[in-house]
Amino acid sequence: MRAWAAPITAADAADGTDTVDRTDTVSKYDAVGGASATGVALSAGQPALPAAPAYGKASIGDVLSSAAAVLGDDSFENVLNLPAAPRICVVLADGLGKALLKQRSAHAPFLRGVMAQDNDGGHPRTLQAAFPSTTVTSLTSLGTGAVPGRHGMVGYDVLDPRQDRVVNLLGNWDAGVDPLQWQPCATVFEKLSASVPCTTVSLPRFADSPMTRAALRGSEFRGATSTHARVEEAAAALAASPRGLVYLYWSELDKAGHAHGADSAQWEHQLEELDAGMKRLAATAPADALILLTADHGMVDVPRSARIDYSVFPELVAGVRHTAGEPRMVHLYLEPGTTEEARGELMAAWLERFGKKAWVLTREQAVAAGYFGEVAHTVSARIGDVLILARESIAFYDLRRVRAQAMEVVGQHGSITKAEREVPLLRIPVTPKKAGAPRKGAKRR
Numbered sequence: 001m002r003a004w005a006a007p008i009t010a011a012d013a014a015d016g017t018d019t020v021d022r023t024d025t026v027s028k029y030d031a032v033g034g035a036s037a038t039g040v041a042l043s044a045g046q047p048a049l050p051a052a053p054a055y056g057k058a059s060i061g062d063v064l065s066s067a068a069a070v071l072g073d074d075s076f077e078n079v080l081n082l083p084a085a086p087r088i089c090v091v092l093a094d095g096l097g098k099a100l101l102k103q104r105s106a107h108a109p110f111l112r113g114v115m116a117q118d119n120d121g122g123h124p125r126t127l128q129a130a131f132p133s134t135t136v137t138s139l140t141s142l143g144t145g146a147v148p149g150r151h152g153m154v155g156y157d158v159l160d161p162r163q164d165r166v167v168n169l170l171g172n173w174d175a176g177v178d179p180l181q182w183q184p185c186a187t188v189f190e191k192l193s194a195s196v197p198c199t200t201v202s203l204p205r206f207a208d209s210p211m212t213r214a215a216l217r218g219s220e221f222r223g224a225t226s227t228h229a230r231v232e233e234a235a236a237a238l239a240a241s242p243r244g245l246v247y248l249y250w251s252e253l254d255k256a257g258h259a260h261g262a263d264s265a266q267w268e269h270q271l272e273e274l275d276a277g278m279k280r281l282a283a284t285a286p287a288d289a290l291i292l293l294t295a296d297h298g299m300v301d302v303p304r305s306a307r308i309d310y311s312v313f314p315e316l317v318a319g320v321r322h323t324a325g326e327p328r329m330v331h332l333y334l335e336p337g338t339t340e341e342a343r344g345e346l347m348a349a350w351l352e353r354f355g356k357k358a359w360v361l362t363r364e365q366a367v368a369a370g371y372f373g374e375v376a377h378t379v380s381a382r383i384g385d386v387l388i389l390a391r392e393s394i395a396f397y398d399l400r401r402v403r404a405q406a407m408e409v410v411g412q413h414g415s416i417t418k419a420e421r422e423v424p425l426l427r428i429p430v431t432p433k434k435a436g437a438p439r440k441g442a443k444r445r
């Protein structure tokens with residue numbers, strides 16, 4: 001039980017780690033001809049920067065807002081071009097990257113059939129996660145329709161400038177942070193529920209969690225522990241009203257991916273469970289319901305040898321007051337009064353060690369690239385002065401701050417690579433009910 005707790009030594013990582021080459025799902029998509037898709041100039045020699053998430057066009061933040069428009073609230077726009085429907089169920093499968101779903105579709109025969117048939121209609125088949133590609137950020141964009149620069153949930157944990165300390169925005173929400181002040185944008189549910197019933201179906205423990213209040217407040221909450229029970233609740237909520245919006249959260253795939261990797265039998269098993277659950281939902285939902293399946297981010301497996309404790313390198317934390325974020329999207333906050341020259345030296349040190357494996361950006365570069373969308377003044381200070389975005393299968397830890405158990409995590413996300421940011425948007429057709437007793441007056445052949 002001790003092996004995992006040992007930090008990687010400077011010697012282990014001296015040449016940027018002995019990375020097992022599993023980058024095929026990550027980086028080959030992103031090196032596009034040398035020119036950054038964002039138009040932002042980076043330090044010499046850095047790989048091209050991927051384009052920003054397609055906020056307002058084909059992002060996770062456009063799903064509930066488009067659904068609300070379909071359901072008749074004209075303060076929203078149906079930018080995803082969803083078809084008309086009186087009831088809509090949005091299923092959010094945590095961690096279901098588009099690439100993973102395609103690669104592993106042998107374990108999802110029902111969804112594979114849906115993908116093969118879903119050729120009509122004008123909605124995009126692929127959406128972009130918000131940035132960073134992590135649950136709190138994407139779910140808040142989903143819940144509000146707002147970009148991260150507006151809703152302010154810019155990482156798993158981030159600096160609260162008011163308290164001068166790093167606060168967690170997921171399970172260990174900081175007692176000094178009011179979710180409604182931290183995330184002030186109205187949610188889609190808050191607006192829509194005045195005219196259309198809105199229901200969230202999720203795990204009971206999320207009923208009143210700060211994260212739920214920040215991102216998804218304003219709906220009726222139905223808690224159910226098993227996936228089977230959640231599907232039943234979702235179908236029942238759809239049936240309960242001739243018009244309605246139902247949001248169904250599915251956590252199990254992400255959990256299996258973190259613990260065992262997406263390249264594991266456990267992940268495959270959870271994909272099979274999701275597949276069976278969606279088939280059941282399609283068979284039990286009202287015939288006029290529109291069922292959409294999407295995700296908050298994808299996932300990349302990071303080998304043990306590429307999980308790096310960067311805090312052992314003094315030059316990588318020189319002048320850094322706080323570290324936060326995901327292991328694949330690190331926020332570095334500098335001491336007040338740090339000069340541009342000192343920031344440049346810090347970035348140069350990161351580039352020298354990890355410049356081929358990660359992008360090293362200033363806050364200003366990330367903002368100019370459009371990664372956070374339009375950034376409010378209050379949110380800007382929550383973003384690191386320097387950002388480290390993993391490009392290959394690598395993850396960065398500050399073991400002075402996080403527990404060594406965090407290095408056990410296999411499947412990871414947070415960065416801007418295609419494997420992490422591309423998620424599916426599947427329209428699951430409601431399957432005709434099995435013929436029971438013939439209806440009165442129905443013709444017999």
Ligand SMILES: [Zn+2]
Binds near residue numbers: 095254258
């Ligand atoms: Zn996750």
